[in-house]
Amino acid sequence: MIVLHTESSLGWGGQENRTLNEMLGLRELGHTALIICQPGARLGARAREAGFPVFETPMRLAIDLPAILGLRRIMAHVRPDVVNTHSGRDTQLAGMAARSLMRRPCIVRTRHLALPITSRFTYSVLPDHVVAVSHHVARALASAGIPAERISTVHTGIDLTRYVAPAGGGTLRAELGLPENAPLVGTVAILRRKKGHAELLEAIPAVLARFPDTHFVFAGDGPQRANLERRIAELQLGAYVHLLGLRRDVVNVLASLDLFVLPTHQEALGTAFVEAGAMGLAAIGSRVDGVPEVIDDGKTGLLVPVHDPPTLAEAIIALLADPARRRALGEAAREKVRQRFSRLAMVAGMLDVYESLIETR
Structure with a gap:
């Protein structure tokens, strides 16, 4: 099978x-995976590093005739x-390009977000089928009027083979100059407001009052970094909260933690949360959207209300x-x-969707 992915995100x-x-999982099973992205896209760079054919074309607007023609040429060749x-813009452009071909491929849109959809056209008309990354997303799509029979989760x-602790454990404590027995609580996420780093900061003083040797690490970068740095200074938490920036050694970061928290x-x-679980970490997350599909409250971690630093602090203290x-x-x-969350299981599910569409056509 030849599967061509498109992505307009940079x-x-x-x-x-x-x-x-x-793409990696498809290749392991003997299928061909390729991608079309915009010039300078980080996904394109990483796919190229991994040895995949990468095609580039600018996708400036939702209606962009040069982009549609460029996508069409690539599809006719491949x-x-x-x-x-995968995103709204490439769905519109690639969907129109694919539908203009004499030998038309099946068109699947993967929905990755828990946000209201902005265009039913890119879900109900252009794709043959929509894949949701969680049952929560699938329910949201159905409630927005997308036919349920055209949605799969x-x-x-x-x-999972990547998520193995390094020999001797993680190295973050040594890197930061922390005692070996210092409790280490952390998160791995882009520094955006909706990830809840601000609420975690507000919970930290209560945790330190109970466990004064605890340190916190935020792995990731993003638009909220300056705001977080300012609040860390206001709360006088500079000695306890460490902003690590963007890390490629996520496994090492997770292997260093005692507890994973992302409110x-x-x-x-x-x-x-899936990555933390793969490393055998208990996690604390918010009772929102698709998170309860990963964290079973009281069984694999704890769920707390959104925007509730006191309850978050209580949960951290309870597990420490x-x-x-x-x-x-x-x-x-x-x-x-x-x-439930291996790459093998995900690829098997995607292949079921692809094969069903091909057989139907």
């Missing part, structure tokens, strides 16, 4: 990570069985105070991820 996040993971689109999966305001699924419970939750999270 950045890197969970959406782009899932796309590259699917002759894909499936075109899988395929949870985001990760390559996100909005999350289609929460790949960061009970290492045995924390380890048990982490092991249960590892098992759940192994069973």
Whole structure:
């Protein structure tokens, strides 16, 4: 099978990570995966590093005739069985390009976000089928009027072979000059307002009052960095909160932690929770959107209300105070991820969708 992905986003996040993971999984099973992206896109650079054919074309506007013609030429050359689109702009452009071909591929749109849709046309008309990354997203699409029979849920999966602690454990404590026995709580996420870093900062003083040796690490970069730095200074937390910036060694970061916390305001699924679970970490997340599909409250982690620093602090304190419970939750999270959120399971689900569409046509 030849699967051609399209992506108009220039950045890197969970959406782009899932796309590259699917491409890797398809290749492992003997299929051909390719991608069309914009010049300078980080997904294109990483796909090229991984040895995939990468085609580039500018996608300036939702209606962009040169882009449609460029996409059409690439598709006519590649002759894909499936075109899988990922963002609004590339869905519109690639969808029109694909539908203009004499030998038309099946068109799938993957919906990665837990936001209201802005164009039913790019869900109901252009694609043959829509894949949602969580049941929450699938329900939101159906409630927006997308026919339920044209929606499938395929949870985001990760390559479990990557999530193995380094020999001797993580190195963050040594890197930061922290004592070996200092509790380390952390998160891995882009520094955007909706990820809830600000609420975590507000919870930290209460945690330090109970466990004064605790340190917190934020791995990631983004538009909220300056605001977070300012609030850290206001709360006099500079000695306890460490902004690590963008890290490529996520496994090492997670292997260094005692507890993973991400009080996100909005999350289609929460790949960061999946990654934490793969490392055997108990996680604290928000009871919102698709997060409860990853975290079973009281079984693989804890769920707290959105925008509630006092309750968040209580949850962190409860798990720092009970290492045995924390380890048990982490092991249960590892098992759940192994069973439901592997890359193999994700690719199998996507292939089911692709093959069903091809057989129907």
